[in-house]
Amino acid sequence: MVIDSTRMKSLADRLAVDEVKGRSLWADARKRFLKNKAAVGGLIVLLLVLVFAAFGGTIAQYSNEELDFSIMGQIAEKGGPSLANGHYFGTDDLGRDLFARTVQGTQISLAVGIVGSAIAVLVGTFYGAFAGYVGGRTDNIMMRTVDILMSIPYMFVLILLLVVFGRSIIMLFVGIGLISWLDMSRIVRGQTLSLKHKEFIEAAEATGVSRLIIIRRHIVPNLLGVVAVYATLLVPLMILTESFISFLGLGVQEPLTSWGALISEGSGTLNYGTYWQLAFPLFFFVITLFAFFFVGDGLRDALDPKDR
Amino acid sequence: MLAFIAKRLAIAVPTLLLLVVFSFLLMHAAPGGPFTSERGLPPAVLANLNAKYGLDQPMWRQMTTYVWGIVSHFDFGPSFIYKDRTVNEIIAQGFPVTLTYGSISFVVAVLTGVGLGVSAAIWHNSWLDYLAVGISIGAQVLPNFVMAPILVLVFTLWLGWLPGGGWEGGQWQYVIMPVVALSTSFMASIARITRSSMLEVMNSNHIRTAKAKGLPMRKVILRHALKPAMLPVVSYLGPAFVTMITGSVVVDMYFSTGGIGKAFVDSALNRDYAVMMGVTILVGTLTVLFNLLVDVLYAWIDPKIRY
């Protein structure tokens, strides 16, 4: 999985062509976004998943950690989804309520995705804008560093980090976030560079507008589109990375769980007649990833309308 | 061009050094060592082992000895866990396996991905386009650790068509499932990138001109559109390669192929410092070389780029 660089570049180019007439760009974009059925559908799904994560716990009949001793040991026969006994999604191998666990896993996975992506975007934007704005030697050194870091097999490093510092949710946030800012920094730097020499900026500088105002009024609105799109598309990547880490057994600690952990457990027992253990978490995982995709794509198309 | 390559190679050296130092320190900072065992070794035995493998030396000493061994005679040292084998032997056995199914997956992913993407772009907004987009998004969100057991279940247990694992020197029936599990998500990514890039190119001025001149569609695509449309695909190949090596962890675990991916995870968990370093350096070097190759390819496709 990857973020499509052509379209990111195209978007960045377009947003750098003219001074963004703040309100109208976003107003236009909103109009176009709302016309895009896939994107609106994605947004609705995302909202539903958020509601599920936030309020699902209130309709769960069990907590995410208590064992149902009446079912334990006969999961394949009695642990299936049932309205009658309150296990709407069935139970996991130990007789824990899968509905409650899916709600809780959704919270963790969304948190990892959103926080990880936020870290990546913040670091990347700051780093890229700084390098681009300062320019010269500093820029050169900073971007060479990015080149070097890009050549590091980051998944290997992440595994090492989790092995060394132990598994914790903070480490997951930091580890996943810190390896994804490199692309972001490149895009932002490129855009900052091209903005720096735009007439409207030079004009503003010539008329004595302060640097701070230039950045606030002219550079930030131009970066915002790219950042928003990139951040949205980064979330599903983060969620996928987390699921891989969980598969390796280096994810969050019990009794907490995540989509990756649930899916990995469910796929291991696929052959034992407990299909619901894979089906429910995988369903939420897949629709959320789809939704983020469609929203991100829709956002980009709205900001950079072209016939595709 | 040559100067560019030389410059990139010059960066490669500090990159790899950084990687070596960083992973070396990280690994040694991890709790437990290669000889930490459930039974707990008597201190005398542990001291003998540490002396034998040089772990009683100060850290900087261990690191310089290690780096010198590699530089002077390409010796990555003995494995701390697989004591009959050297790191060179472990890599020599596992790497060709990973390379085999990795490169087949790579070729499969690129060919089908580009094919799918180009068709989707040409028949834009047709059912084929929607199908291609659907497949590519679907395939991207299905993790390969879900796909692997499903494949085994269907093709080994239910249909009995393919063996459920093993490598057997790379006979075709052992290669199919690893390749499918590994290549699907790359195929999807490549299809998506190709599609959007192809659309971009097809709408550009020079293609419009070519079309206006009345050139047949096939010629327009093959002669004018395909090459520039490949640029973003080419730049994706670098990261794709690294992710593929990572993905081989899943393949090695499910299909018992004996590749390098599992060797890395095992070595990190077993604190087999030498194997861990060896694989990291190998993958790091390959990444650097691959990125360089991608850049050269990029420059060849798009002569406008100057270095």
Add this chain to the structure above:
Amino acid sequence: MKTKLLLSTILGLALAMPAWAATHPVTGEELAANQDYTYWLLDAIKSMDPQINTDVEGSGVLRSLFEGLFNEDQVGGLVPGAALNFDLSDDKTVYTFHLRPEAKWSDGKPVTAQDFVYAWKRLADPEFASEYAWYMELMQVVNASAIIAGEKPVDELGVKALDDNTLEVTIEAPLPYFPQMLTHASTFPVRQDVIEAWGPKWTDPEHMVGNGAYVLKEHILGEKVVMEPNPSYWDAANTILQHVTALTINDNNAALTRYLAGELDRVAIPAGQYPRLAAEYPAEANSVPQSCSYIYIFNMDPVKGPAALQDVRVRRALSYAIDRDVIVNSVLQGGQAPSYNWTHAATAGFEMPDIEYSHLTQAERDAKALELMTEAGYGPNNPLALTLNYNTSDAHKKIAIAVQQFWKKIGVDLTLNNMEWKVHTDKMQAQDFDMGRYAWCGDYNEASTYLDFFTSYSGHNNGKFVSEEYDRLMKESKTAENPNLMYTAAEQILADQMPMAPIYQYTQVEMIKPDMRGMSTENLMQNWYLKDMYRVAQ
């Protein structure tokens, strides 16, 4: 040259003949035409060197490629291997082994006492630095400890070859179970000339010379090990399996799928799947006792351990509140036995003391646990916060989660701390834990292999349990006429002091193809020998 080749071909064919013989030489059962066998390994074999190997899976392969002084039969009794018999001196410290004169290495050279002397010295040699050097100490061979510590030259080890077929071993004190210890792979002979010629490469299939019933044909790390009969083996005429493959499959679920697809003949059953498989494949699903014991160790270190665990009432309450029946019947479901003591109940000669709480119902135990906790000043209103460490594994996780729920009832707020294996072990050995999961498998079939663990001078006593009375009993047992009396008394101390909570005793839960025979499943140590296995016609 040509005639020699022809001769060896004919010889090879003749030796291979028994495979096609229709009946088993001893039992007379009709044999299957196919005598191939494929079994499962969870991990790659780390070393094929008897003095380097440390794990159970490696030992299985080594028992086929090499042969020690004694072997085990189907139920774990000693049978002659490279040695025919031994004499024991009156003070019970000098063993004289008479080797089998016809025993040969796979290159045709005779197996001599010097080969054993070389191997044993190699195991103790500090320069060679074997991780299993401590086994020589455990065997109490004279000077082993001093040699390992580098205080004496390796030549002073109490083992010598009186002649080619006579091996003399001197041990420091009488050790009733010494002969049992000789089936362990680290005591197997190796060839000095081969090792010196090839160095660490000697274990490669093309160089390896062994004295076992099988020879190594292929060893691809992380994929497979292939073995075939050794025509030079002294009992080659009765070796029946012709082609043996061990496949490494890192995922137990995947391995089971491949067993069901017919790719394996023997595989372990993942936790919780035994009842279903036993119902579906009654002739293939097996559950037999295995000499291992699963416990949660309490950290009783006065400085590093939590203060609450210094209180015997808390330790007992914690142990009482674990519903072992739920763990074995609903979590593991593989016929494991709920455990209220430390030594595996089926250990030879061991007599279980009368452990009071094992007779109670779980409701009574829970009531008692709550009472003890209240006495100790804890309870639902004043919860006791503790942490339980365990290493990454599906079964450990499930048990820990269940225990967390049991302890909630007596007001214990348990945090689970899942760590990967090396970190877990490291923390246990540094007393950096509150409670930790641990399992111990017997090295030999005698209770001291368990009970030595909790002596204050044991290197394994990670919970730092100290009891002078216990130490005294264990020391006395070494020279006692009937050590089992002391073992029973020692177990009683453990039950009173509760330095750990026993949870369950292992069973080996496996799928085995119904035509396989000679699998040694009734051997409590689960030591099997390929030379005893065969397939019957069906």
